[in-house]
Amino acid sequence: MTTEHPLAKWNTPEIEDRNQRILQRPPSLKISGMHKSFGHDGKMVKVLNDIDFTAYKREFVCVVGPSGCGKSTLARLIAGLETYEEGVISINDEVVSGPGPDRGMVFQSYSLFPWLTVKKNVMFGLVENGMSEISAEAEALQWIDLVGLERFANSYPHQLSGGMKQRVAIIRALANKPKVLLMDEPFSALDPKNRLKMQKYLLEIWKNIDITIFFITHDLEEAIYLADRILVLKAHPGEVVETLNVPLPRPRKEDTFLSEEFLATKAYLESLVHSEEEEVDMEEKLSMVRMVSVKSDVPDIF
Amino acid sequence: MNERFSSWASPRTELDKTSKRLLTAASFLLPILLWCLVSYSPYIWHPQMEITSPGQVSYFREGSLVDREVFEIERNKILEKTPEATVEQLPQGIPSNPVYLPAPHEVMTAMYTAFTTPPKRSNEPWLHESLLHSIQVIAWGFFWAMLFGVPLGILAGTYSSASYLIEPFTEFFRYLPAPAFGALAVAVLGIYDAPKIAIIFIGTFFQMVLIVAATTRKLNIALIEASLTLGCKGRRMIGKVILPGVLPDLYRDMRILLGWAWTYLIVAELIGTSSGITWFITQQARYKNFDNVFAAILMIGLIGLITDMILAHFGKRLFPWHQNK
Structure with missing residues (x-):
C-alpha cells in the first residue's frame, strides 16, 4: 500500500462520490500519447512528452504548471491550431485534426473582431456554420442576454471593458455549441476583482449548459476555485505530474478561498509546481542593496 | 503660458489645442514670411536692378533686369566721363530679385489669373x-x-x-x-x-x-x-x-x-x-x-x-x- 495522499483527509465521502460519478460519465475529450516538439535554432525541443488525459462530459478541468511546461501549447493542439508528431485527440470518441467548431476557444489576448459589433461577433460562428442571418441574430441576442450585455449588443469591442470583452469572447465560442470549451488564461489580463466576477460568471454558465471546460491558467487559486480536476504539468519536457481531484464541495462559495482545505490544496499544488523551479538566492542580492547608503529624511521605513 | 512652452520642449507630450493650432499655422507662415522678407525688403538679397530709365547707357532698356554690379559699372563709367551728369543722363533703377523669384503677391494673383x-x-x-x-x-x-x-x-x-x-x-x-x-x-x-x-x-x-x-x-x-x-x-x-x-x-x-x-x-x-x-x-x-x-x-x-x-x-x-x- 502506498502512502496516503496528502489531501486525502479533505476528500469527504460526498466529494469522493461525486468524483467517482464524473469518471463514470462518457469521455468528452481524450488525449493519448501526445508528443510535440518545436524547432528552435535547428534543434528540436520537446515541449510535450507523452501526454495522456481524459476529460469527462461536463467536467471542469484546469491545467497548471510552471512557465514553459507547454500548457498553452496543449490547448492550442486540442483546438487544432498546432500540429503534433504523435498522438491522438478525440472528441466524443471521434478523432479530430485541424480546427473545428466542436472545440471553442477563448484566448488570452482580446480576440474579438474589432470591426464587428458585439452582436455580429457572436453571430460570426453561427453564420460561418451555415445558420441564416435572421436565426443567428435571434440566437446571438439570447446569448448576449445571458451575460447581461443587452445594452452593448450594438457596441464595438473597443467600447467595452476588459471583462466585458472576455464575456463576449466566451459566448461567441459557446454560441457554436462546442463539445469542449478551451480557455487559455482568459482572465489573466483582468484586475483581481473583475477576475473573481468572471470566474463566478463562468461557473454559472458551465452549470447551465452542456459543456466540458478545459481551462489553462497559471493562477493556482483560480484553478482550485474552478476545477473538478487539475492537471499538473512539469516543464522541460512537459509531462503530467499528477491529475488532482479538488477536495472542495460544489457549488463553490466565495469564502472557499479562506477555507482550510482550499489552503491545503494550494500549498500542495505549490509544492508540485514550484518544486523544480530553482529559487534565485535573493538574500545575497539584498545584502548588496543594504550596502547602498540611504540619505533620507526617513531613515527607516519600519 | 509657461506651462505651455514647457510642454513644447518635453518629448512625446500631447500639446494643448491652442499650441497645436499656433504651430500648425506657423508651419505654413514661417516659410511664407521668409519668402516675403526676401521679396519685399530690398537689402536682404535683390541681386539685380530693374531699369526705370536707361539714361545714357545704350543697351539698357526700361523694365529690363541687369545685375547690380553691371549697373554700378555702367553708372560709374558715365560719372567718370561727365562728373556733372544730370539725373536724366544717369541710368536709374530699383533693386529687384531675379525673374525666377516672383514676390508672394504676384504668385497669389497668378493663382487666379492663370x-x-x-x-x-x-x-x-x-x-x-x-x-x-x-x-x-x-x-x-x-x-x-x-x-x-x-x-x-x-x-x-x-x-x-x-x-x-x-x-x-x-x-x-x-x-x-x-x-x-x-x-x-x-x-x-x-x-x-x-x-x-x-x-x-x-x-x-x-x-x-x-x-x-x-x-x-x-x-x-x-x-x-x-x-x-x-x-x-x-x-x-x-x-x-x-x-x-x-x-x-x-x-x-x-x-x-x-x-x-x-x-x-x-x-x-x-x-x-x-x-x-x-x-x-x-x-x-x-x-x-x-x-x-x-x-x-x-x-x-x-x-x-x-x-x-x-x-x-x-x-x-x-x-x-x-x-x-
Missing part, C-alpha cells in the same frame, strides 16, 4: 483642362496599381507560399527607377496617356505590393486563430477576417502611396507628348512667367494636401471602430 488667361494658341488647353488631365493620369495609374497591387499584397501577407513567390521579384523591381522605363513605355504604348499611366503604375505598384503585404502581416494572429476555431476556413477567411481586419490600415497605406504617385506625375508627363500640369509649367517657364510656374507648383501641393485631408476625414467616418494607437 485660370482666366486664355492659352497662347487656340488648340492648347486652359489651365483647368491641364490640371484635370493630370488628375486623370494619376487616377488611372493609381487605379491599375491598386487593382493588382492590393490583392497580390494581401495574398503575400496571408500565405507564406504567396509571399515567397511574389515578394523577392517585387523587392528587386522596386529599386528600378520608374522613369527609366519611359522610352520603353513610349515604344510599347505610344506617345499619349498610356505610357504616363504606365510610369505611375510602375512607380507605385511594386511599393504597394510590399506595403500591403507588410500591413496584412501585422493583423493580430489571434483574430485569425479565433476565426479558425469558429469554423471559418480557407478562402472565406480572406473576405471575412483578413480584409476587414486590415482595411483601416490599408486605407492609410493608400493615402501615403497616393502621395508617391503625385511625385511620379511630373516625370510621367514629360514622356511622349508633354501634357497636363507639366506641359503648363514648362510652357510658362519658356515665356518666363515664373509667377505662373510657382502658382502651378503650389496648386499641385494644394491638390495633394486637400485630397489627403478629405480622405483622412472620410477614413474616420468609414472605420468608426478603428482607434489610432
Whole structure:
C-alpha cells in the first residue's frame, strides 16, 4: 500500500462520490500519447512528452504548471491550431485534426473582431456554420442576454471593458455549441476583482449548459476555485505530474478561498509546481542593496 | 503660458489645442514670411536692378533686369566721363530679385489669373483642362496599381507560399527607377496617356505590393486563430477576417502611396507628348512667367494636401471602430 495522499483527509465521502460519478460519465475529450516538439535554432525541443488525459462530459478541468511546461501549447493542439508528431485527440470518441467548431476557444489576448459589433461577433460562428442571418441574430441576442450585455449588443469591442470583452469572447465560442470549451488564461489580463466576477460568471454558465471546460491558467487559486480536476504539468519536457481531484464541495462559495482545505490544496499544488523551479538566492542580492547608503529624511521605513 | 512652452520642449507630450493650432499655422507662415522678407525688403538679397530709365547707357532698356554690379559699372563709367551728369543722363533703377523669384503677391494673383488667361494658341488647353488631365493620369495609374497591387499584397501577407513567390521579384523591381522605363513605355504604348499611366503604375505598384503585404502581416494572429476555431476556413477567411481586419490600415497605406504617385506625375508627363500640369509649367517657364510656374507648383501641393485631408476625414467616418494607437 502506498502512502496516503496528502489531501486525502479533505476528500469527504460526498466529494469522493461525486468524483467517482464524473469518471463514470462518457469521455468528452481524450488525449493519448501526445508528443510535440518545436524547432528552435535547428534543434528540436520537446515541449510535450507523452501526454495522456481524459476529460469527462461536463467536467471542469484546469491545467497548471510552471512557465514553459507547454500548457498553452496543449490547448492550442486540442483546438487544432498546432500540429503534433504523435498522438491522438478525440472528441466524443471521434478523432479530430485541424480546427473545428466542436472545440471553442477563448484566448488570452482580446480576440474579438474589432470591426464587428458585439452582436455580429457572436453571430460570426453561427453564420460561418451555415445558420441564416435572421436565426443567428435571434440566437446571438439570447446569448448576449445571458451575460447581461443587452445594452452593448450594438457596441464595438473597443467600447467595452476588459471583462466585458472576455464575456463576449466566451459566448461567441459557446454560441457554436462546442463539445469542449478551451480557455487559455482568459482572465489573466483582468484586475483581481473583475477576475473573481468572471470566474463566478463562468461557473454559472458551465452549470447551465452542456459543456466540458478545459481551462489553462497559471493562477493556482483560480484553478482550485474552478476545477473538478487539475492537471499538473512539469516543464522541460512537459509531462503530467499528477491529475488532482479538488477536495472542495460544489457549488463553490466565495469564502472557499479562506477555507482550510482550499489552503491545503494550494500549498500542495505549490509544492508540485514550484518544486523544480530553482529559487534565485535573493538574500545575497539584498545584502548588496543594504550596502547602498540611504540619505533620507526617513531613515527607516519600519 | 509657461506651462505651455514647457510642454513644447518635453518629448512625446500631447500639446494643448491652442499650441497645436499656433504651430500648425506657423508651419505654413514661417516659410511664407521668409519668402516675403526676401521679396519685399530690398537689402536682404535683390541681386539685380530693374531699369526705370536707361539714361545714357545704350543697351539698357526700361523694365529690363541687369545685375547690380553691371549697373554700378555702367553708372560709374558715365560719372567718370561727365562728373556733372544730370539725373536724366544717369541710368536709374530699383533693386529687384531675379525673374525666377516672383514676390508672394504676384504668385497669389497668378493663382487666379492663370485660370482666366486664355492659352497662347487656340488648340492648347486652359489651365483647368491641364490640371484635370493630370488628375486623370494619376487616377488611372493609381487605379491599375491598386487593382493588382492590393490583392497580390494581401495574398503575400496571408500565405507564406504567396509571399515567397511574389515578394523577392517585387523587392528587386522596386529599386528600378520608374522613369527609366519611359522610352520603353513610349515604344510599347505610344506617345499619349498610356505610357504616363504606365510610369505611375510602375512607380507605385511594386511599393504597394510590399506595403500591403507588410500591413496584412501585422493583423493580430489571434483574430485569425479565433476565426479558425469558429469554423471559418480557407478562402472565406480572406473576405471575412483578413480584409476587414486590415482595411483601416490599408486605407492609410493608400493615402501615403497616393502621395508617391503625385511625385511620379511630373516625370510621367514629360514622356511622349508633354501634357497636363507639366506641359503648363514648362510652357510658362519658356515665356518666363515664373509667377505662373510657382502658382502651378503650389496648386499641385494644394491638390495633394486637400485630397489627403478629405480622405483622412472620410477614413474616420468609414472605420468608426478603428482607434489610432
